[in-house]
Amino acid sequence: MDSNTLLFFILSLFIGAILGAGMYFFLSRRKSGNGNSKVEATVLVERIEKVFKVVMAEGYFTEIYNYQNDKSIWNLINDKKKALIIAKAKVLVGYDFGKMRYHISEIDKKVIIDFFPEPEVLSMDTDYKFYDIEQGWLNRFQSDDYTAILNEAKQTMNEKALQSDLPRIATNQVQLMMFQLAATMNWKIDMQLPEANKKELEEYTTYRPTDAGIDNLDWKRD
Known part of the structure; x- marks a missing residue:
């Protein structure tokens, strides 16, 4: 493998790592942003009656x-x-x-x-x-x-x-x-x-x- 090919390979790995890290950071931020919303509901059944x-x-x-x-x-x-x-x-x-x-x-x-x-x-x-x-x-x-x-x-x-x-x-x-x-x-x-x-x-x-x-x-x- 000559020097130019090795340099191109190293640059490709470096750029791919940066893009991957950026995508992971973006998705994790988006996921964590949606996860901040919390909804709680409580349903209490007081009485059930038979009616006609x-x-x-x-x-x-x-x-x-x-x-x-x-x-x-x-x-x-x-x-x-x-x-x-x-x-x-x-x-x-x-x-x-x-x-x-x-x-x-x-x-x-x-x-x-x-x-x-x-x-x-x-x-x-x-x-x-x-x-x-x-x-x-x-x-x-x-x-x-x-x-x-x-x-x-x-x-x-x-x-x-x-x-x-x-x-x-x-x-x-x-x-x-x-x-x-x-x-x-x-x-x-x-x-x-x-x-x-x-x-x-x-x-x-x-x-x-x-x-x-x-x-x-x-x-x-x-």
């Missing part, structure tokens, strides 16, 4: 809230904060059959209903967005303010859902399901309800226009 709840109607609601809070400072300065909140919710209305009371007459092949529960909101999936937030120098939004606003919005959504046509639809659906299911097995449903329970059920079979959509609410807190 059936969804019979689904509705979508949108509410617009104008929130304003005025705070007087030494009766000289009126410091206020306000925000526009758009709340959307998907509401599921149905029945908790665990609340229903009944007994069975096998001779007559009848399911006798002694008490029928009212339809209720079984689930509510909500989404909130805040717009046009304005705050004063001292009267500023705190975490408790956001919690109170969201709780009020959720309560309003719940009331709107129960005042809408969803309970009537759920009542008609559940009765249709029960009677059809019993008929397929050659059984009958006998509604022997107390008078008060019967009136409650009749109230939910009365038609009401569905009150879903955008509703402007001026919510001002002193």
